[in-house]
Amino acid sequence: MTMENSGLRKVVRASGIKRRKQILEATLRVILRDGIRGVRHRAIAEEAKVPLASTTYYFKDIEELLSETFLFWNHSANIYRDRFRNKILEHLGTDFDQQQLQVTSLRDNIANTFSELAITYVSHQITQHREDRLIELAFHHEAARSEKLRRVVHGSLAGQFDSLKMFYQLIGSDKAEADAQITISVLLRLEQEAVLAGSEINQEKIEDTVRRHINVMLLAASGDQQSKP
Template sequence: MDFPSEDSNGSGKLVGGMELKYQGRKTSRANSEQRRRTILEAALRIVVRDGVRGVRHRAVAKEANVPLSATTYYFKDITDLITDTFTLFVEMGAQKFKAYWEESDSMLKTAMSELDPSDSASRQIFAERITDLAIEYVLVQLREHSDYLIAERAFQQECLRNENLRPIAFSHQRFFLDSLETFFSKIGSSHPDIDAKLFGSIILQVEYQGLVSGYEGESLVGLRAMLKRQIELMLGVYH
């Protein structure tokens, strides 16, 4: 699993309109911060492999190859360790999601420059291009960041049991929806907030289906059909 390069030293970071803050012991020295980060990265690997319930001080210490006393020094209890692991995960996701859409911005601008909203054929071509952009995003997630998707679902499930994670989960969801809302505003949606929520749900479903059923051959055709149908409905392209 890839991780962002920014420090996780307890300083707040704005994600989805919320300032994320780490709960564990704050650090000031570089080597101490590196050890703390090593512990959080190890905990994330355990989440992917065993689920959130697999995160225990002893298991994380073994995974991180550090003394047990190190995990209890930085995180007074398992709640702080899990919360900070989720916080790192959310920061990682925000950075990755933002980077992808920035790279895709030129494709979106090109497609919009050729769109004639009054022409049904032009809207159909535009829907095809937006579908290509969306399916490429999903395939990148499935092929290169499947661990991230697995961890995301593990944390979503844990939020049902652990209310401490819910504000962090909200910021994670809000960042995703805000990005989609901006996207739909750019392409002329009359209800970008609603379209963002609907399309966000489709993306999550398609990613889950890809994780469970695969994303090649007939499965890929099915994933594309789901995304294309939703985009056509949002753009007013019907068959």
């Protein structure tokens, strides 16, 4: 292969990556504006300002386009989730001793720390990233009808579940899997309610729910079922 041909291939490849990204970004804008029902090859081509043939070249059908768009979106969403997870793990690594859960006053301090982190996370998700929550809801709803999209959405949720399960294992829960399922359900529900509420977000309800949840879960992990959170 000559240097000239090699350089040409690199240019073509870079051009293809750029156009594919244009299409994926356009799909997200269409979903945000019109919902999943608005995702059609022609509509996406017009939004992305690319030839109609480009959308069918890179994505053979709408199902593939939606699945690839979800993965593209989820990569960015995971960056913030990873920051939240790392903050939790940092506290567990430096300030946490599992035996502290047996002492009510120390357990309360731990619960307050984790509650504040969780409240900040949820509040940030529904205020600073409300558009992401709308997109996420749209994908989850469509996943019930699309097998290919269902697989990638399930993979994303499994990743979040695994992080929470690891958290509960680290604090000594003997029901880490069940605890992780409860927590992810609570957080997703709070986010969904906030999105549906629009501008009428009940911050006090969110804070009370998160604090109560964290207290109850740490209490359960401690094995002290007679104490009150």
